Amino acid sequence: MDKLFSIIDSLSAGARLTEEQFEYLVSHRSDEGARLLQERAAAVRDTIYGRAIFVRGLVEFSNVCKNDCYYCGIRKSNPNLQRYRLSEAQIMYCVRSGYDLGFRTFVLQSGEDGHFTDEVLCGIIEQIKTEYPDCAVTLSLGERSCESYAVLKAAGADRYLLRHETATKEHYEKLHPADMSFEHRMQCLRDLRALGYAVGAGFMVGAPYQTPADLARDFVFLQEFRPDMVGIGPFIPHHDTPFKDMPAGTLEDTLYYLSILRLMLPDVLLPSTTALGTIHPLGREMGFDHGANVIMPNLSPATVRKQYQLYDGKICVNDDATKCNACIDLRLEKFGYHTVVDRGDRKEFKGGDGRE
Ligand code: SAH
Numbered sequence: 001m002d003k004l005f006s007i008i009d010s011l012s013a014g015a016r017l018t019e020e021q022f023e024y025l026v027s028h029r030s031d032e033g034a035r036l037l038q039e040r041a042a043a044v045r046d047t048i049y050g051r052a053i054f055v056r057g058l059v060e061f062s063n064v065c066k067n068d069c070y071y072c073g074i075r076k077s078n079p080n081l082q083r084y085r086l087s088e089a090q091i092m093y094c095v096r097s098g099y100d101l102g103f104r105t106f107v108l109q110s111g112e113d114g115h116f117t118d119e120v121l122c123g124i125i126e127q128i129k130t131e132y133p134d135c136a137v138t139l140s141l142g143e144r145s146c147e148s149y150a151v152l153k154a155a156g157a158d159r160y161l162l163r164h165e166t167a168t169k170e171h172y173e174k175l176h177p178a179d180m181s182f183e184h185r186m187q188c189l190r191d192l193r194a195l196g197y198a199v200g201a202g203f204m205v206g207a208p209y210q211t212p213a214d215l216a217r218d219f220v221f222l223q224e225f226r227p228d229m230v231g232i233g234p235f236i237p238h239h240d241t242p243f244k245d246m247p248a249g250t251l252e253d254t255l256y257y258l259s260i261l262r263l264m265l266p267d268v269l270l271p272s273t274t275a276l277g278t279i280h281p282l283g284r285e286m287g288f289d290h291g292a293n294v295i296m297p298n299l300s301p302a303t304v305r306k307q308y309q310l311y312d313g314k315i316c317v318n319d320d321a322t323k324c325n326a327c328i329d330l331r332l333e334k335f336g337y338h339t340v341v342d343r344g345d346r347k348e349f350k351g352g353d354g355r356e
Helices: 002-012 021-026 029-047 088-098 118-131 146-154 171-173 184-193 212-225 251-264 273-281 283-289 320-336
Strands: 050-053 059-062 105-109 137-138 159-161 199-206 228-233 338-340
Touching: 002 021, 002 029, 002 159, 002 251, 021 212, 050 251, 059 088, 059 283, 088 105, 088 283, 088 320, 118 137, 146 184, 146 338, 159 184, 159 228, 171 184, 184 199, 199 212, 199 251, 212 251, 228 251, 251 273, 251 283, 283 320, 320 338
Parallel strands: 050 338, 059 105, 105 137, 137 159, 159 199, 199 228
Antiparallel strands: none
16 A cells, blocks of 8 residues: 555554654655545544534733744844733733633733743732633743742643644754753643643744654654644744744645644644634634634734734734634634534543554
């Protein structure tokens, strides 16, 4: 049998793949192979989650950042950006508007902003959990100390999203300045896991200098680490960064990798990201048809959305939460999906097909 198809068969039968097999999968894609992967990935998602899409309300509460990631629009060396921080009252307003729309998970995301000490963050987390005990709080604040992650967990945080960005040290160093470390990012993920967070990792598709071998190592890392969530989206250049002239990641690659991830980690939470919706008007819908099952609408106040531009062309920056939500419901419905109003925890899948 054709090697590509035999690897796809192994993957869908729940076998662990080697780095070499992942690299083959990445570099020998055929239309037929991609279609088969898509069908199987969507079927696995249907079996475990049905056509229900989990909604996470995203609050981008600060674009102040001490880091200088070469790809990111809110990097500290970008002077052409109005910096903002939402107050606790503003954050609570966003959460309330999401709650009223039926959202039961809130993702608090920001740059690495020293203003948000453990004390400040704990106050916010505690307030959300007190007012909305039926909700999950997800943090996406970048790298912090293990002690800090522990304190935030004790305050009530449930989940943490920290993309590993790349599982290859040499590649990591091409994407970040010397004061950032691959080892530390990976250590953070291990700390978060050990502390009992539901953890999200992930990478940018088509990140500058990314090779098929790098992607293969990303897949092996994710296969071993088994995060609860995997966030992937295309790299999109931002005009005020050193990578402004680099090509964007593609729709086809992102969809193909979403299907690989769904088959590799059948019960994983897999968002169809805003970046995917940015490179194609129906990108997120296609993401669901390739196995994704999470959407993260923006709850940030319309006044600051434009300032949280990690990349150029980000969609929905002129909308508000209510409009975003109505638009998402409509789009999902057209493709035969529906959003669900619950915390949307990962469903442990112990299927009868030989998987763990
Ligand atoms: N500071 C936090 C969270 C904000 S960045 C952190 O470091 O985790 C969230 C994610 O956006 C990053 O992990 C990165 O993968 C993605 N991102 C940043 N710049 C991007 C770009 N130009 N194109 C696509 N995704 C980007």
